[in-house]
Each structure stands twice: as structure tokens, then as C-alpha cells.
Amino acid sequence: MIMSNKLYICFAVLNLCSTGLIVLVICINYILVLYELERRRAHLSKSAFQEHKVFIDEIGSHGILIFSMFVTLPCCWFVQFFVLEETDVSFMITICFLVFVSAPIPAMLSFLWRNSRVQMIRIFCCKRNNTVETLAARSLMQAA
Numbered sequence: 001m002i003m004s005n006k007l008y009i010c011f012a013v014l015n016l017c018s019t020g021l022i023v024l025v026i027c028i029n030y031i032l033v034l035y036e037l038e039r040r041r042a043h044l045s046k047s048a049f050q051e052h053k054v055f056i057d058e059i060g061s062h063g064i065l066i067f068s069m070f071v072t073l074p075c076c077w078f079v080q081f082f083v084l085e086e087t088d089v090s091f092m093i094t095i096c097f098l099v100f101v102s103a104p105i106p107a108m109l110s111f112l113w114r115n116s117r118v119q120m121i122r123i124f125c126c127k128r129n130n131t132v133e134t135l136a137a138r139s140l141m142q143a144a
Helices: 005-042 046-070 072-080 090-101 104-113 116-126
Strands: none
Touching: 005 046, 005 072, 046 072, 046 090, 046 104, 072 090
16 A cells, blocks of 8 residues: 555654654653752762762763664654655665664763773773783703
């Protein structure tokens, strides 16, 4: 069944609106968690409060990075409805699918990059001198 162009546009608009609603819910939840943390500030020690706040900020930045990659596919679908039918958009769709599928990878790498334990591993393992010193040894014939 061939669908009219209006149905395609409605589908794209619904897709983008649902994505926008998901972002709105995530932002509201982030604000509510920060508000609850501020309310519990009197019951928490200063270090515990800072630790919780840093953790919440890391989760927020992680979500922003992942969302920016997940939103490429619906935007690509939306743009696809406004180009001419003769235009080949397969390359653009393929790139968008690749970004969509690989979205968790850069988000997890950035999450690990900011983790203090991983930074210690990088300091101790990556920046050390790994050269092997060769020592001159006497031959067996000279030793005897």
C-alpha cells in the first residue's frame, strides 16, 4: 500500500514529538533528582552531598551525549520526506544508522574517561617507561 506524503509527514512529526517528550521527561526527572538532593542536604554530610551531586551531573552529561546520537535517526527520517524521490539518501541513512547503533560507545568512553579509578590506571599503566634495558652478558666460553 502506497501512503500519501501527508501520512509520511505525520509519521515523522509524531516520531520527533515522541523524541521531544522523552527528552522533556528526562530533563524533568533530572531536575527533580537535583531538587530532592537539595532537600536532603541538611541530612547528608558535605562530602556525601558533593559525591551525590557529582554522580548526578555525570549521569546528566552521559544522557546528553547519548541523546545527541540517538536523535540523528529520527531527524534523518524527517529530512528524508522533504527531498525529491530521485535523490539517493542511502548513504545518509547508513551513516545515521551507524551513529544510532554506536551511540553507547562514545558515551561509555566519556563516562570512563571522567572516572577517577580509570584515570589512576591511565597514569600508572600508560605513562610509565616500558623500555627494556639490555645488559651485556659474558659468553659461556669466556666464563669457563
